[in-house]
Amino acid sequence: MAETVPVKVTVNGAEHEARVEPRTLLVHFLRDDLDLTGTHIGCDTTNCGACTVLVDGVPMKSCTMFAVQADGHDLTTVEGLGVDGGGLEPIQQGFHEEHGLQCGFCTPGMMLVGKALLDRNPDPTEADIRKAISGNLCRCTGYQNIVKSIRHAAEQIRTGAAAGAEAGGGAA
Amino acid sequence: MSQATAQDIGGLGHSVRRKEDARFVRGKGRYVDDIKLKGMTYLALVRSPYAHARIGSIDISKAMEVEGVLAVITGADLEEAGLAWMPTLSHDQQMVLATGKVLFQGQEVAAVVAESRAAAADGAAAVRVDYVELPVVVDPHAALGDDAPVLREDRDEKSNHIFHWEAGDREATDAIFDACDVVVSQDMVYQRCHPAPLECCACVADWDPVNEKMTIYMTSQAPHAHRTLFALVAGLPEHKIRIISPDVGGGFGNKVPIYPGYVVSAVASLKLGRPVKWTEERSGNLQSTGFARDYHMHAELAATKDGKIRALRVKTLGDHGAFNAAAQPSKFPAGFYNICSGSYDLENAFVEVDGAYTNKAPGGIAYRCSFRVTEASYLIERTVDVLADEMGLDPAELRKRNFIDPGKFPYDTPLGWTYDSGNYVGAMDRALEMVGYDDLLKEQEEKRARGEIMGVGISSFTEIVGAGPGKQCDIAGIEMFDSCEVRVHPTGKVLARIGVQTQGQGHETTFAQILAEELGIPVGDITVEHGDTDTAPYGLGTYASRSTPVAGAATAVAARKVRAKAQKIAAHLLEVDEADLEWKDYAFRVKGAPDRSKTMQDIAFAAYTNVPEGLEAGLEAVDYYDPPNMTYPFGTYICVVDIDPGTGDWKVRKFVAVDDCGTVINPMVVEGQIHGGLTEGFAISKMQLIDYDENGSITGGNFMEYLIPTAVEAPHWDTDRTVTPSPHHPIGAKGVGESPNVGSPAAFVNAVIDALSPYGVRHIDMPITSDKVWKALRDAGVEG
Numbered sequence: 038m039a040e041t042v043p044v045k046v047t048v049n050g051a052e053h054e055a056r057v058e059p060r061t062l063l064v065h066f067l068r069d070d071l072d073l074t075g076t077h078i079g080c081d082t083t084n085c086g087a088c089t090v091l092v093d094g095v096p097m098k099s100c101t102m103f104a105v106q107a108d109g110h111d112l113t114t115v116e117g118l119g120v121d122g123g124g125l126e127p128i129q130q131g132f133h134e135e136h137g138l139q140c141g142f143c144t145p146g147m148m149l150v151g152k153a154l155l156d157r158n159p160d161p162t163e164a165d166i167r168k169a170i171s172g173n174l175c176r177c178t179g180y181q182n183i184v185k186s187i188r189h190a191a192e193q194i195r196t197g198a199a200a201g202a203e204a205g206g207g208a209a
Numbered sequence: 210m211s212q213a214t215a216q217d218i219g220g221l222g223h224s225v226r227r228k229e230d231a232r233f234v235r236g237k238g239r240y241v242d243d244i245k246l247k248g249m250t251y252l253a254l255v256r257s258p259y260a261h262a263r264i265g266s267i268d269i270s271k272a273m274e275v276e277g278v279l280a281v282i283t284g285a286d287l288e289e290a291g292l293a294w295m296p297t298l299s300h301d302q303q304m305v306l307a308t309g310k311v312l313f314q315g316q317e318v319a320a321v322v323a324e325s326r327a328a329a330a331d332g333a334a335a336v337r338v339d340y341v342e343l344p345v346v347v348d349p350h351a352a353l354g355d356d357a358p359v360l361r362e363d364r365d366e367k368s369n370h371i372f373h374w375e376a377g378d379r380e381a382t383d384a385i386f387d388a389c390d391v392v393v394s395q396d397m398v399y400q401r402c403h404p405a406p407l408e409c410c411a412c413v414a415d416w417d418p419v420n421e422k423m424t425i426y427m428t429s430q431a432p433h434a435h436r437t438l439f440a441l442v443a444g445l446p447e448h449k450i451r452i453i454s455p456d457v458g459g460g461f462g463n464k465v466p467i468y469p470g471y472v473v474s475a476v477a478s479l480k481l482g483r484p485v486k487w488t489e490e491r492s493g494n495l496q497s498t499g500f501a502r503d504y505h506m507h508a509e510l511a512a513t514k515d516g517k518i519r520a521l522r523v524k525t526l527g528d529h530g531a532f533n534a535a536a537q538p539s540k541f542p543a544g545f546y547n548i549c550s551g552s553y554d555l556e557n558a559f560v561e562v563d564g565a566y567t568n569k570a571p572g573g574i575a576y577r578c579s580f581r582v583t584e585a586s587y588l589i590e591r592t593v594d595v596l597a598d599e600m601g602l603d604p605a606e607l608r609k610r611n612f613i614d615p616g617k618f619p620y621d622t623p624l625g626w627t628y629d630s631g632n633y634v635g636a637m638d639r640a641l642e643m644v645g646y647d648d649l650l651k652e653q654e655e656k657r658a659r660g661e662i663m664g665v666g667i668s669s670f671t672e673i674v675g676a677g678p679g680k681q682c683d684i685a686g687i688e689m690f691d692s693c694e695v696r697v698h699p700t701g702k703v704l705a706r707i708g709v710q711t712q713g714q715g716h717e718t719t720f721a722q723i724l725a726e727e728l729g730i731p732v733g734d735i736t737v738e739h740g741d742t743d744t745a746p747y748g749l750g751t752y753a754s755r756s757t758p759v760a761g762a763a764t765a766v767a768a769r770k771v772r773a774k775a776q777k778i779a780a781h782l783l784e785v786d787e788a789d790l791e792w793k794d795y796a797f798r799v800k801g802a803p804d805r806s807k808t809m810q811d812i813a814f815a816a817y818t819n820v821p822e823g824l825e826a827g828l829e830a831v832d833y834y835d836p837p838n839m840t841y842p843f844g845t846y847i848c849v850v851d852i853d854p855g856t857g858d859w860k861v862r863k864f865v866a867v868d869d870c871g872t873v874i875n876p877m878v879v880e881g882q883i884h885g886g887l888t889e890g891f892a893i894s895k896m897q898l899i900d901y902d903e904n905g906s907i908t909g910g911n912f913m914e915y916l917i918p919t920a921v922e923a924p925h926w927d928t929d930r931t932v933t934p935s936p937h938h939p940i941g942a943k944g945v946g947e948s949p950n951v952g953s954p955a956a957f958v959n960a961v962i963d964a965l966s967p968y969g970v971r972h973i974d975m976p977i978t979s980d981k982v983w984k985a986l987r988d989a990g991v992e993g
Contacts, residue, residue, distance in 0.1 A: 068242075080912040179926065
């Protein structure tokens with residue numbers, strides 16, 4: 038067998054220990070070894086951001102990190118969003134309410150970048166948001182509703198009225 | 210029972226929040242690469258580094274030594290199975306894995322199957338191929354020259370010419386041109402670009418040797434058509450093939466054709482008796498799968514001195530690359546390019562198109578477009594501006610003088626289409642008002658006096674979507690109907706399955722809204738499924754904005770079939786004659802006594818518990834809808850740009866889009882489609898280019914070179930709409946997904962050229978990058 042090295046990470050609050058080939062990309066470790074397939078791969082060249090995860094709260098493109106580089110760090114993937122009981126947290130609600138997604142492929146990365154932005158800047162301007170998401174490509178929405186989604190989330194957090202609401206069908 | 214209101218039901222016209230979001234915002238979408246089956250293996254492709262080369266030998270021995278590699282498949286192996294070539298959707302054939310020679314850089318040469326993704330990649334890197342380079346042809350004009358090498362040795366015709374196609378009346382058109390005072394002409398290239406959905410192509414082929422059934426999970430915009438093609442090509446019985454297209458991460462036309470990766474994965478699964486996953490890399494996606502456009506166009510307009518356009522003449526050369534793999538109805542080698550008379554009332558027109566082979570990737574597919582309608586729309590809207598410039602007329606005024614009058618619909622064009630409905634001046638007037646056109650012209654005059662560079666560009670497009678009438682439009686012989694199957698359960702909940710396939714358009718919500726409106730059942734009680742050929746009714750798939758015009762119509766008609774049976778049951782329950790009932794406010798009501806009523810929920814329960822004598826139980830229907838005509842969405846877009854003379858960069862200051870897609874099902878979804886399509890049009894106008902050097906080496910083969918606008922570059926869009934329903938569609942809807950990508954490129958380019966017109970610039974080909982503008986300004990003597 039190929040040489041493997043140990044890696045120990047916390048992902049969405051749960052500790053994982055595994056042995057991986059040193060060349061294993063973090064995104065492949067998350068998707069193939071931990072079955073966290075909400076993190077996507079769109080380009081292989083760090084351009085698209087579909088693979089974005091939070092490493093100690095900071096957005097990182099997980100196709101550009103080796104799994105071993107995440108050793109000892111605290112990761113958040115899209116599966117780590119939400120509130121207890123399956124409800125949505127504000128960033129997820131924002132994308133649902135403001136139609137910030139179409140095919141859904143860029144959405145996990147976009148939401149995580151949006152969440153990280155709001156963590157450091159609770160009242161961003163449109164320009165702040167556009168700059169913050171500029172490392173993440175979307176082919177469907179033209180970004181306008183993504184900007185609105187993140188503003189919606191900011192508003193929700195500020196008014197504290199967010200917790201627990203459900204996404205799903207039903208009339209507007 | 211209290212009566213539901215339209216708001217409660219969430220039928221037509223409501224911005225119902227999307228059902229599919231629930232899984233996507235939780236990371237629970239299921240895209241093909243997310244699928245992991247027991248015993249699954251991984252396939253990697255070996256691609257050609259050369260654009261044209263003879264294959265000497267292929268040495269797989271080193272690859273087979275790589276730990277975990279299970280098999281290496283070459284063209285020779287496929288040849289034994291009769292699968293080295295596969296048919297395209299355009300009367301051509303395409304190599305699955307190369308035999309003899311390669312015809313474009315990135316072509317599939319061999320496949321390595323291994324226990325892991327990494328081992329497959331290692332194996333692919335270890336395959337040794339001896340190539341002998343051959344002369345390369347990248348220019349389609351040169352490809353048709355007498356001294357060009359014949360690229361396709363497999364064809365009987367020993368030339369690189371693929372087809373010649375014409376529409377309209379050549380002689381009558383020539384006669385008008387000879388008689389007209391004003392004639393303008395313009396050469397323009399609609400460059401080769403690529404849809405580049407964020408999810409690349411992928412499949413998992415899973416051969417079950419016990420049940421002799423092949424299940425293929427694949428990124429497919431047309432699962433049923435793909436099932437039939439697999440049956441025809443691979444010889445597997447069609448009931449033993451199941452195509453599942455789960456969540457698809459964007460398509461834009463890229464996922465309409467069948468690609469070699471799918472076929473060789475199926476072959477590998479048959480060979481190994483294990484599931485085989487192939488996931489394309491971005492470079493493979495951009496370098497080998499369906500490109501779009503690459504149309505080299507010459508357009509002429511003939512007009513009277515007072516600005517009445519009388520005729521259009523077009524000559525075009527299409528570069529199809531190494532194989533004609535255009536995905537379009539089989540009787541239309543240039544798609545619906547003859548929509549190029551656009552929104553104008555012309556006396557006559559003539560169009561001719563030739564296709565050529567070159568050493569480039571095969572295609573071209575309809576990138577967010579109904580079969581060459583983007584090229585056509587760009588051509589006419591650009592050329593009308595050239596005419597306005599030549600005559601010194603305001604482009605808005607020139608368009609208005611020549612629009613088809615709203616009273617003339619249905620309108621027969623000189624190029625053979627019958628437009629269903631339109632009010633072009635209505636959309637134009639709304640756009641002019643929104644953008645503040647008169648003020649802009651004043652501002653421009655003042656700025657020009659100060660040497661500042663600003664432009665206003667208009668595009669008043671007419672689309673053709675919703676293929677199609679089956680007798681006119683087919684894919685591989687299969688008529689382009691589409692379908693919906695509706696089942697109403699005893700408790701009044703609904704399961705519907707449709708023959709089209711969402712790639713982000715939101716069908717699970719919008720098709721539920723059509724049913725909600727027709728059945729009076731709340732949208733939350735309706736589930737819409739698609740993408741599994743074992744369960745969904747046969748359909749031709751989602752592309753060319755055909756979902757709403759065709760499958761949307763099938764959905765409404767299927768619901769009306771359900772309602773027709775429901776009426777019999779309601780009559781039985783209310784003990785009245787069927788003819789005494791009317792469907793009003795989402796219930797069957799006794800005429801003259803509307804309080805005596807039965808809702809669909811009441812009726813559904815009775816359909817399983819208390820049917821009248823002579824009527825079979827159950828409440829369901831299926832409809833295969835063959836539209837009587839296409840639909841013709843339209844609109845006016847106006848773009849305002851400012852140009853930095855120092856850098857040549859152009860920025861969109863304002864963009865107004867007024868669309869008319871007929872009846873609107875979900876305004877929020879429609880607006881989302883418009884935003885996305887405009888952004889793709891902006892990308893094409895400004896940055897997207899798949900180019901090749903003289904060796905046939907691709908430039909633009911990854912996301913570092915093939916540019917996608919980010920949120921920083923993407924403009925802000927102001928949208929509005931007019932509503933002119935389609936008279937032949939059951940709910941009056943026309944389809945919308947592609948209008949913004951069809952209509953907008955001409956608006957951007959017209960704005961930039963308008964800005965540069967004082968400097969003698971009449972045309973610049975897309976993508977209009979800053980350096981092209983900078984050079985045009987320097988050539989005109991403008992200092993930075």
